[in-house]
Amino acid sequence: MNTSSFISVLDEDPYFRNLSSNKTKYIDVRRYLKPNKKKPIMNNYNFTELLSPLRFEQISRDLLRTQYGIFENFAEGKDNGIDFRYSESKNNMLIVQCKRYKNFNNLISVLKNENDKIKKMKFSTYLLVISLDLTVANKDKIVEVFKNKVNPNNILTTSDLNYLLSLPINHHIEFKYPELWMKSINVHQKIFHLGILNHSRFIGEELLFSLVNFVPIEQYDQVINHLESNNIVIISGNPGIGKTTLSHAVISHYLYFNKYQLIGLSYRKIQEAESLLYNEDPCIFYIDDFLGHIKLDKKNDYAQLLLFLIKKIEKSTNKKLIITSREYILRQAHKDLFPINEISNTITKHIIELSSFTRRIRTEILYNYINNSRLPIKYINNLLNSDYKKIIDHKNYNPRIIEKLTDENILRNIQIEDNSYYSYFIENLNNPLRVWQDVYDNFPNKLYKLIIIIRFLIEGELPVKNLEKAVNSIIENSQEYQSFSYDDFEYTIRSLEGTLFSFKDGVDELTEEKYTLIEFQNPSIIDFIDNFIWKKTYWLNLIIKNAIYFEQLFNFELIEIIKVDPTLSKSFRDKILKDFHRLTNANIGYFEYDTQETTFNCWTQGRYLYFLIELLEVTNIEEDEDVAFFLKSEIFRYPFDGTEDISEKQSFCEIATILIERGHINEKDAIMHYTSGFINDVKELVCFEYMTRKCNKESLDIIRNNKEFVEDADNLFLCEINELSTKNFIDLMDFYDDYEQITHILPLKKTTKKLKKLETNSIWKEAWEKLGKNVEENNLTRKVVDNINYFDIEDKSIDSLFKSINKKMIHAAFYDKKQGF
Known part of the structure; x- marks a missing residue:
């Protein structure tokens, strides 16, 4: 094989494609192994312990191919003494045999059998690669076994392989075999001590555990390549296919080789990433099982937050984002949450799907x-x-x-x-x-079942002490469970540790209070409970009646069951009317509104009025005056002080619109309450406009005469104009839709004036023409990898x-x- 043909062979291999031309030459392996050659710093990998026989053969092949090019490969088993070979001609044949053994005596026994095989072969060079370190006497014994047909210089040992890995030309091979560095003690120390920030430390522990059995798959390289080019990747696939393990492997790569720091985000805490986006240190953000563990929440409003995060990281030079999501959840999200808009297209272009394995x-x-x-x-x-x-x-x-x-x-x-x-x-x-x-x-008794079912219904990060309170509420109030004591809870969860539950440290980001969090050990436990619990009316009714947390009641799947089950519907309705103000949050990370009338105890994202929307869906306010009166009282007690999430504004408008239509509240009162608070986003005006569509002229005049409210709205639209890009078709379309809706009820004088001035700008004029013709199409391709089970x-x-x-x-x-x- 001449040099030019060797270079062309390397060019066909993606791992060699980026090597500079001065490196694509014949490499004399033995020249690098001379004692007087200055050796670079290298790892001391134990190939026997870290690699399976298959992988040991593969890495031997890859290290040798830098000298010889592409080898013929043969299956394991009865290989007639050949694992792979290289030939320039019939008279110039190189044969390679790989032996992965921990004990030299066992190795010698096997090599004696190999000697009988090579007697029948014709070759110019016989190369023996061994996963052991050998003494001079050991090598001499091997040469003796082969009756001098094997040159001692052609016996490569563990030290030789480690040295070859340390050469700059072979660094890409070390990346290619993550099971080497993932399982080394040095790597574990680096990952655990250098790459974990704050509350992400527990992810580091899970990460190290999951890497023990990791097998590099095709998508491992694809995910890293996609991250290098785009900074963002979404790993999609069915439950249990290995999304989390693959993401952990990629994270380890960046922590170890690129010195990134890991920041774990739950989808409820995406906004926490904003302050870290401007940090000079390289960071890799990680969201596992995005959009929920089992069921998709149709009222989820985190799409805009995710889009913001993606846009920022796409432009970054030292930030990466890895998201995992179940395939059916992501598919449903495209259908229900993300219409055909920028969010959908932005997410789609970053998806790499895991489907099956060879x-x-x-x-x-x-x-x-x-x-x-x-x-x-x-x-x-x-x-x-x-x-x-x-x-x-x-x-x-x-x-x-x-x-x-x-x-x-x-x-x-x-x-x-x-x-x-x-x-x-x-x-x-x-x-x-x-x-x-x-x-x-x-299970020894029914307390075990009760504990895992309550934990299942409370999604998110749950402190052990909050789970205990939820269980004790049933022990105190249910005759069937009064034989159990508070001590029984502690004994039960500890007996389930390592089997069903695991524990980790958590910190409330608002109060900085430390907690011990309890989680299911394996996602398949969640799948199992999900498979039967929704048919168990007894369990669901017991938990609804004795609930002390919002999360126990306002579970998406539970609400769907309550809607069609009269018994559960009545229990839910009675519980809300009686104990709504006594409910608190089970998850860590919430805030309180303190007013003269009441204390609003809500999730960080704001979920007080959102909960009441579910009550509307479960009950019939036309026939239930108590529910109507309760809703009327609650929406006017909620303070709009600028700290609430946009979903709370949307929930207010939904509830108020229904109550106005049914004659339970006056539309003027609803308008006055809404406009008395702060407006932070154009979308808050859009949902307000929906509520005003059936208002009479007198009510609309109240809005238009509120000069402060109109001024704030006008300024919000001006800010939107300044941030618009004429090249972004979706943003332009959304802006004009919002503008046309709001000008129906508010005189946006400054915004209208600004838009007329921009009409003379040729760039904007061209953009508007495209907008009017609706000619721009989004041809974004989804990166799907379908490994056929051949x-x-x-x-x-x-x-x-x-x-x-x-x-x-x-x-x-x-x-x-x-x-x-």
């Missing part, structure tokens, strides 16, 4: 989970002696299912015969929720890989005794 990836995921598990030795033997390829090829194969079926903490609570583990595995793949059903059915790995290769698990038997036996299986 057989090779499935194999390595299963291998990693078993190889790194603390399963009893008898369970592992039963699996290895069965047809485990049925697991790999199962139609319901899912990384999350594999994770929970190899989790010793879960299996400890289930009675499984030693010779039935494989059968249990297959049965759970056939019915993926069965494992949690077994745990649920084996059979890219043979059965014999899978068998060879799983045979290496035998080395874990002693390790598993140790845990067998220690953990009490």
Whole structure:
């Protein structure tokens, strides 16, 4: 192979594409391994522990290809002594054999068999790559085994591979094998101590845990490449497909190699990122399971906040944003939340979708989970002696299912015969929720069930002490639970730690008070509860009647069930009328309005009037005078002081409009109350305009004569004009829609004057013409990766890989005794 053809081969490989021309030359590997050569600083990776046999062979190939180019590859198993080879001609053949062994004596035994194979081969060079460090005596023994057919200089060891990785030309290979640096102690220290900010520390702990079994997939490189070009990526996929694990791997890459800092954001706290956008330090923002864990909230109003964040980060030079979202939630969001506008298009162009895995990836995921598990030795033997390829090829194969079926903490609570583990595995793949059903059915008492159901209904970050209060409310008021004491709660949640629950530290960003937060250990637990709870009227009615938190009642799915169930509807209605002012927030991060009349205790985003909208949907105010009177009282007690979220203004207008139409309130009173407060956004004027559509002239005159209100509105539109871009079709269209709506009720003199002046501007004139013709189209493509489940790995290769698990038997036996299986 000549130099030019070698360069062309490198150009075809994306990992070599960015190498400068002075590096695309023949590299003499052995020249770099000479003792007198000054060695760069390098890692000391233990390839035997960190890489599977498949991955060890792959990294050996990649390190050697910088010298020789593209190799022929062969499947594992009966390879006739060849893992891969390179040939310039029939008389110039290089053969490479990779051996991943921890013990030299075992290695020698295997190499004696290899000697018989190479006697039949014709080659010019035989290269042996070994995952061990060898002494001179060790190398001499290997040469003796091969009867001098192998040159000692052609035996590469762990030290040689680590050295090759340290060379600048091979740095991209280290990136390509994240399981190397993700699992090293140095990397863990860097991630845990350098890259985590404030309340994001718990994400660092989860991140380190999830990387243990990570298998690099095609989308790993695609996500990093997309981030490098666009700063933003949205990883979409079905539950359990590996979105969070993939995002953790990418985050680790940036924390370790690029020295980024991690900032974890819940979708309820997107606005917290604003102050950090202008920080000079490189930051990577992370939102996991955007738009909710299970059900989409149709009244979610965070789309604009997300759009703001995306726009800022897109233009940044040292900020990145990673979002994960369930595929069906994101699809529903496009339908219900995000109409065909800039939000939809902006989100769409950043999506990379996880759909399915190749057989090779499935194999390595299963291998990693078993190889790194603390399963009893008898369970592992039963699996290895069965047809485990049925697991790999199962139609319901899912990384999350594999994770929970190899989790010793879960299996400890289930009675499984030693010779039935494989059968249990297959049965759970056939019915993926069965494992949690077994745990649920084996609870010692009903307090266990009550606790997990209450925790399920309260979404968000929940302090343990608030969960305890919610449970104690039922213990105190329900005859069925009065046999339990307060101490029983503590014992129960601790007994579920590691199986169903996990605990982490949290901080209220407003009060700086520290909490211990309780979360479900695995998202599949949430899937399991979601699968049955909405049919359990008894449980739902019990929780509604004894609720002490807003979140227990105003759950989107619960409201949908309440609407169609008369028993639940009555309980909900009675609870709101009786105890609405006693309800508080279970989640951390809320504020209080203190007035002479009442205290409004709401989420940070403002959800007081939003809750009352749900009461309107559940009840019939035409027949229920008590509900109508309650709503009338509440909307006029709410203070508009400029700190409320726009959704509160929208909720006020919705409730007021309905009450006006039913004759329960006077439209003048509603207008006076709304216009007496602060107006912070043009959209607040738009929702107000909706309320005034059926107002008479006298009421509209009240608005127009409020000079301060009109002045504020005019100034808001002027600010909008100054921020508009003539190149942004969507913004222009939205602006004119808003302007035309508001000029119907308010005389926006300064805004109108400004627009007439701009009519003489050629750039604006051209933009308006485009707007009128509606000619601009958004041809934004969605980046979808569809990994078809083709059979890219043979059965014999899978068998060879799983045979290496035998080395874990002693390790598993140790845990067998220690953990009490």
